Amino acid sequence: MLCSYVSVTFMLEAMATANAVIRLRSKGGLEEFVLLSEESGTLKGDGSLEDMSQLHPTASDTHLFQIIRRTELGEMAGLFFNEWGMIIFYTILILYLIGDSVIYSTLVARSLSVFFDDFTPTERSFDLYLGIFFCVSLPLCFFDFQKTKLLQMTTLAIRNLSLYTMIVLSAMKLVKRGRQDTDVPVANIAALPNLFGGAVYSFMCHHSLPGIITPMKDKSNLQRIVQFAFGSVIVVYLLLFVTSGLAFGLEGIKDPLTFNFPPKQYGFLGDCLFLFPVFTLSSSFPMLSITLRNNLDTLIQHISQKVTHGNAPSDTIVSTSQSKTGYRRILMTLLAVIPPTVLCYIAEHAEVSVDELVGFTGAFAGCAVMLIIPASLVYCSRREFAKAYAKAWNHQKTISKPATPKNIHQSPFSGHVWVLAILVWAGLSVLFNLFEDWELSKK
Numbered sequence: 001m002l003c004s005y006v007s008v009t010f011m012l013e014a015m016a017t018a019n020a021v022i023r024l025r026s027k028g029g030l031e032e033f034v035l036l037s038e039e040s041g042t043l044k045g046d047g048s049l050e051d052m053s054q055l056h057p058t059a060s061d062t063h064l065f066q067i068i069r070r071t072e073l074g075e076m077a078g079l080f081f082n083e084w085g086m087i088i089f090y091t092i093l094i095l096y097l098i099g100d101s102v103i104y105s106t107l108v109a110r111s112l113s114v115f116f117d118d119f120t121p122t123e124r125s126f127d128l129y130l131g132i133f134f135c136v137s138l139p140l141c142f143f144d145f146q147k148t149k150l151l152q153m154t155t156l157a158i159r160n161l162s163l164y165t166m167i168v169l170s171a172m173k174l175v176k177r178g179r180q181d182t183d184v185p186v187a188n189i190a191a192l193p194n195l196f197g198g199a200v201y202s203f204m205c206h207h208s209l210p211g212i213i214t215p216m217k218d219k220s221n222l223q224r225i226v227q228f229a230f231g232s233v234i235v236v237y238l239l240l241f242v243t244s245g246l247a248f249g250l251e252g253i254k255d256p257l258t259f260n261f262p263p264k265q266y267g268f269l270g271d272c273l274f275l276f277p278v279f280t281l282s283s284s285f286p287m288l289s290i291t292l293r294n295n296l297d298t299l300i301q302h303i304s305q306k307v308t309h310g311n312a313p314s315d316t317i318v319s320t321s322q323s324k325t326g327y328r329r330i331l332m333t334l335l336a337v338i339p340p341t342v343l344c345y346i347a348e349h350a351e352v353s354v355d356e357l358v359g360f361t362g363a364f365a366g367c368a369v370m371l372i373i374p375a376s377l378v379y380c381s382r383r384e385f386a387k388a389y390a391k392a393w394n395h396q397k398t399i400s401k402p403a404t405p406k407n408i409h410q411s412p413f414s415g416h417v418w419v420l421a422i423l424v425w426a427g428l429s430v431l432f433n434l435f436e437d438w439e440l441s442k443k
Contacts, residue, residue: 001199004200007422008206008226008374009226009411012209012411013409014076014381015209016065018076019067019068019071020065021384021388022071025388067409070211073210073373074090074093076377081380087302087303099361101292101340105133105134105285105340108133108282109344111278112132112278113128130341137285141290141333155280155283158279164236165272167240170260171247179247180246180247185250196363196367201361206373206374244260262274289337290336293333363430375423
């Protein structure tokens with residue numbers, strides 16, 4: 001949790017720095033994108049300007065770092081990383097999204113096959129519902145979702161209600177039947193890789209931060225909001241883990257946890273909990289696949305541009321790809337949906353549990369997205385801002401360069417030692433997980 005929180009503060013700082021660098025690099029430099037004064041009151045809540053005539057250049061103005069423009073991870077990687085850094089970044093992100101897609105498909109198909117076990121043959125039910133889920137989801141993945149606020153709010157409400165319901169039902173079962181945790185060991189080192197992967201997924205929000213933070217009107221208390229969010233999450237998770245662990249024991253807990261509340265025993269609440277993954281993940285799967293498609297397309301275009309055109313202008317590449325936009329979208333969408341579905345089929349018939357899928361994806365690609373990429377972004381962003389700031393002021397012949405302004409969204413863990421600590425911890429975690437997986441594979 002601590003590492004995840006530190007890396008979130010890194011992401012906030014990198015987003016603010018990206019906005020500042022974009023302003024400094026824009027046409028006209030400081031002449032067009034002048035710094036906003038704190039006393040002028042010209043910056044509205046939505047980030048627009050009241051009166052351009054009131055603007056005046058002052059490099060110490062902290063509004064330079066206002067998060068007004070939405071800068072996604074890919075754009076920040078393009079701003080701060082070199083060519084190899086870009087390729088590594090997109091490769092890691094794509095692997096993480098593929099792992100997510102496999103987990104989503106597995107949970108939905110498994111939930112449907114168990115829920116409708118009386119209507120379909122047990123041997124082939126998973127394959128049947130995986131095929132149905134694929135056929136229903138695929139057409140939605142060809143589109144782009146722009147305004148998803150209502151969908152996100154609905155999904156958030158369903159997830160929270162489901163979590164609280166499982167806590168209450170587990171607590172009631174614990175009170176009624178007493179503790180069932182006699183088979184739970186004090187420690188299990190072999191389970192650490194899965195625990196780490198699950199922890200990564202539990203606190204993973206880094207790739208979604210640009211879409212969450214940028215629309216906020218008041219960003220003056222971002223650090224406090226993040227602290228409150230992490231505190232709330234850890235309380236809910238602790239309540240869920242403790243109540244379910246004590247109520248069901250090690251052997252009694254099923255994978256996923258929602259399967260511990262069968263409809264025959266819990267009625268309507270059991271129906272809702274069994275179908276909880278179906279509702280929430282089915283609504284998220286198309287957006288996840290679209291994100292995967294876009295990142296695949298970006299990576300392929302980036303590599304093909306370097307191989308085919310070398311240092312040719314980017315507009316040449318765009319004009320070449322635009323002539324095949326329709327076919328390219330179809331191909332990229334199929335490439336984003338079919339391989340994860342095939343991997344899901346293979347994992348199910350290889351008897352790979354959801355816990356193992358989460359552990360593997362989170363322990364490697366998830367670790368990189370949550371720890372390595374934010375630490376690398378914040379380190380490179382600080383260097384890039386220093387260069388962009390110096391270059392912008394060098395063009396202002398009549399104005400002496402003032403002191404470098406402070407990033408108002410600077411991480412509380414701003415020292416380079418924190419960046420190094422996160423990278424070292426991430427490296428040790430990956431090595432440990434590799435070692436544990438190797439040991440398990442030999443048994």
